[in-house]
Structure formats: structure tokens, C-alpha cells
Amino acid sequence: MPPSRVPSSARRGDAAESSASASRTTSGRARKNAVCARILYFGNAGPPPEAVVAREIVTTGQLFRISDDYTAYIDDSREFYNALFVVGSDPIRIRKFMRIYRDLLKTKAKIALVREARPTARAQILNTGFDDVFGADIAPPEGLARIHAILGRIVTRQQEETLGELAELHLQHYAAQPLLGREARLLAMLVSAKGSPVRSQQLATSSKSSHRQISIKSLQVLVSGLRTKLKPHLQIVSHGPSGYALVDVSPVHKLIGGAAERLGRSQGGSGI
DSSP: OOOOOOOHHHHHHHHHHHHHHHHHHHHHHHHHHSOOEEEEEESSSSOOHHHHHHHHHSTTOEEEEEOSSOOSTTOOSSSOOOEEEEEESOHHHHHHHHHHHGGGOTTSEEEEEESOOOHHHHHHHHHTTOSEEEETTOOHHHHHHHHHHHHHHHHHHHHHHHHHHHHHHHHTTTBSSOOOHHHHHHHHHHHHTTTSOBOHHHHHHHTOOSSSOOOHHHHHHHHHHHHTTBOTTEEEEEOGGGOEEEEEOOHHHHHHHHHHHHHHHHHHHTTO
């Protein structure tokens, strides 16, 4: 029986749908990588010169006038944005704005764009929570590149926080009490080894603080404290020079292990 032939109109329809799907995907990626900015300024007059500079950096930036005590333009529930300019010539009002709204802007690139500011004033602005301070003479390509760098760091931080939360949830299956940061890193190393010993030097390195590496004696103290926080069916076993291993000593685990061992022997004896 000869193969059925697909009508050319159907092929054109499939091609059009495929093209539309690819276009939607490309558009979604472009939106994700684009800088969508809001530009906020103070006062009752029109936008200041600094707002014009911000619009040169992000040409699609939306302009909003804000008051000292209220603004509705930081909410993104209706319209997405990922960068926020606060512009003007008054560093005090700019700092005050960020102190009020900093906790609501953690996922945004926060830029203060000021006409003139001494280094000490710029440092004070950064200390209130802004990610960067631009001068009015900044070149648009440089400003846009710096915003992309900030957004990249924000994404990386969010990913690290998510992984940290997942790791903490995973370790709750092994610990009966809350763990300190060093204890969590040590337990994560032992869990990932799946019952095999992990050398003490590796554990000491993974458990180090940001200031100094932990000593082997301190590691022993850390392991001792961690043992008291594990669930009853788990033990940290010392293997001398080979380090430490996390083992499951529950009766069920022993039965499963014994059954697997007997099955392996029987299969080996029968020549399977």
C-alpha cells in the first residue's frame, strides 16, 4: 500500500505553527534578558535632567513622579520590571526612599542616578541598599552593561539561595535538631559519599569558615557535636586515617543489606 501523502496545505500549517512557536520562545528569551526599567523622580515639576540620562540608558524606561511618603510604582504584580532608577540631585531624599522600600526591591537592579555627588555621598547611597550609583555623565552603553552585570549577580544569588533551601530540606531527613552552618556542610559531605569514608582533610576543608581552615582537632569536636544531632538510626563511624562515614544502623536497613548480600552470593554460585 503506497504511503499516504500529506497535503501541502497541512505542511504549510505545521511549518507556520513551528515558526510561531520558535518566535514565541525567542520573544520569551528576549524578554527575560531585556532590561525593563522604571525611572522615579521627586518633585512637582517635570522630569529632571537625570531622568533624561536614564532614558538614554534604557530607552523603554517608564517615568513616574513619587512623593516622600508613598509610591505605587514599585509594585510589579501588573507589569514586570527588573531595574529601578531613582534620579535627582538630592542624595538625602534618594537614601530615604531606599531605606523605606529596600526590602521590597531585593530582586531589582537598584540604580541611583545623581547629577553630582562626592565619593562620601556615593558611599552613603550605596550603604542604604542601592546596587550602583551613576553620574549624569555616564555613557549609555556603560550604564546598560553595569545593569546587566547587576542582574546577573541577582540571578546567581537567587539560584544559590534556592539550592541552599533545597539542601537544608534534604538534610532534615538526617538531622533531628537544627544544624549550624559548619555542621550542615559536614553532613552534606558525608551524605553525598553514600556510606563510604570521607577523608578528614576533605571534611576539614569543607567545614572551614571564611577566615581560616578548621583544624583536625576542631573537626573531631565538630563530628562529636554532629553525632548528637543525628536521627537515631544514623551514626558517624570513624575509619582512622580514612576519615569518617555516615552509616544507617536501623534494623530495616540491615535486613535489606543482608538480603542483597545473600542474593548476590546465590547468583554468583548459580553462575548467573
